[in-house]
Amino acid sequence: MKVAVASRNPNKVRAVEEAYRLFGIPARVSSVDKPPSLPPQPVGLEAVVAGAVERAKAALAAAGEAEHGVGIEAGALEAGGRHLDVTVAAVADRGGLVTLGFGPAFQIPDVFLGDVLRGVELGVLAERHFGKAAVGYREGIIGLLTRGRVTRLDLNVVAVAMALVPRLPANAQLYRFWKTAP
Template identity: 65%
Template sequence: MIVAVGTKNPNKIRAVEDAYRLFGIPARVVPAPRPLTTPPQPVGLEAVLKGAVERAKAALQAVEKAEHGVGIEAGVVEAGRVHLDITIAAIVDVGGRTTIGFGPAFQIPPPFLSQVLSGVEMGAVAEQYFKRPSIGYREGLIGVLTKRRVTRYHLNLAAVAMALTPRLPHNSQLYLKP
């Protein structure tokens, strides 16, 4: 199966490859450009979800013979009185079916919050703060905060695995529309 993923980020591409492999689904993962309409830093659950779905749909359209399009979007959500960085994955197939999965979320450091809420990408804020280039393409902010015990790859992998769960053959009856 050809799986198009709406990103050039190696963390996301590897996470998609590994999530499909985890469930024994043979997949050739092909990167595709992310749509220009997605903001660099979505804020709010609906914006993060919309970004993931738009990436998935655009990837599916961009890659010839793709059967699935995968979009992974990280963004900011408010829970109680804290703001969290959450990763959402969407998988869209050629029949139009969309499945969604969330990865773990972590609390955004307060010194980053005002910039991130104003639309500055979390990776850019982290790079500036820690004086390290390309954090988002490497371990991600979570990787820096946890000393690489948990990385951006892990968050992406979990989100894609959760989005694949309704598509697993043994779950097909559970997720059919009545």
């Protein structure tokens, strides 16, 4: 299966490869540019989901031979009086179906929160604070906060895997959008 991901970030490309492999789905993953209209730091659940969906649809449109387009978007949301960083993945197909998955979320450090809510990308803030370049292309801020025990790749893989769950043949009878097994 040919799959396109709307990101040039090797972390996201690898996450898509690993998520498809997790379910035994052979995938050749290509990378395309993300849509230019996306904000650097989406704030609010709907904005994060919309970013993932827009990326997935853009990937599908940009890669004419791809069967699936994948979008991975991380952003801030409020829950329980706290602000969390969450990763959302969307998988779009040529039939117009979009499925969603979420990765684990973690509480945004207080020292970054004001800037994040103003739209400054969390990865940029982490780079400044920790003095490391290209954090988002490597371990991510979660990797820095956990001293490498959990990385951005981990969060991305889980989000994409969860977006694939409704598409698994064994689950075809459980989701209303499948008239027959995919």
